[in-house]
Amino acid sequence: MSYDWSWSIFLQPTLDGSMSYAELLLQGTGITVVTALLGWVIALALGTIVGIMRTVPVPSLNCFARAYVEVFRNIPLLMQLFLWYFVVPELLPEGLGNWLKSLHYGSFYMAFIGLGVYTSSRVAEQIRAGIKSFPPGQTNAALALGMTLPQAYRHVLLPRTYITMLPSLTSEMLAIIKNTSVALTIGLAELTAQARAMQEYTFHVFEAFTAATLIYFALNVIVVQLSRMIERRTANKI
């Protein structure tokens, strides 16, 4: 291969001289992690609510929750981010829309909201599957002990659901980290975007992408280890 490898490129300053390329990629990593985490908080909160709504004995809530899941699951993530970033501000009342468009970190806000809502539809399906996997005797026993239905969810069904669904929730968490890269299309300066920027400025494309690849591997390993730790701690609590 006639490619000129140079790993010292990471120590060179970026065009504006404010930092080195290594720091640029680390900054991108930070943005990836923060966006994914904030998105995950939204995904877990909304996903739990919608997942519960799919299992409660109230037909109208079931119906709403099902529609929610179908809408956000059947539209590509990139399309959803474009809708949040380009379309939502136009459809809101003019003042609010202009305020949104003038936000300094607009792409960051829309990225974690969009990622969070997209992932919430997938989390909702996991929560629903978890709740449905218990025999109805679980809920009945809780009710017979004098719990109300919300209490049965809060103290019996949900804690067990989170524990049993931990492996699938972990893969959703891994997915949201990877999916954060889609937000580069609305201008989020996350890891892949910074690797791409480094490639454009230095032409050292393979060093930049190798570094990004290794960082994604590391993030994967960290999440998997955290999940195993939680699994060990909760192993005897089911």
Added chain:
Amino acid sequence: MSDLDWDVITRSLAYVLADGLGFTMKLTVTATLGGIVLGTFLALMRQSRLAIIRKFAEIYVDTARSLPLILVIFWIYFLLPYFAQWVTSAPRPVSIDAYTSAFVTFTLFEAAYFAEIVRSGLRGIKRGQIDAGYSLGMRYPQVMTSIVIPQAFRNMLPVLATQTIVLFQDSSLVYVLSLTDMLGAATKVAQRDGRLVEMYLFVTVVYFAISFTASQLVQRLQSRVASPR
């Protein structure tokens, strides 16, 4: 909000649906077929008696699955010219157009996901079936092609179809190579005419209609496949 021009959709309908959606479909179908073939080989390699073959398939699948598709799109787009140079021993990197690169990327990337599906499908076939094949005097290729793979695929069909829907949605990511898939075509019209809202809402509806219909069909397929074997 008040001055929306829905006419822009009818004006660009042929471009967005014939050119754009046409390419999206072509990419989806090619990558699905190529991905399933390659994925089946990877799944069989993971059962190999040779550790090096097993390990190769394992690393391939795990690497692809832990990277974002966008990063892989960039990797292959920049790597392919050097690879072509190496294959053809040309004096300098061979220029490869973004279309070819997209087809290669999606096939290679999705193969890792299909491989995992096929692997669990293969594991679902009982050992007794394979032993029965061998005791009838069949060899490994025969056992695989006439006993294991047909039954495994029948059971996997709904999951493979679901993965195809995911692939259909993911194909929108060729946006980063400025290709004219459905979203790319809509974006070009939207930017030319300044009609982002109309075009994006229209394409959203088309994406939703196709994915939703397909996923409903998969559910019906699932209940039929779930019949006793």
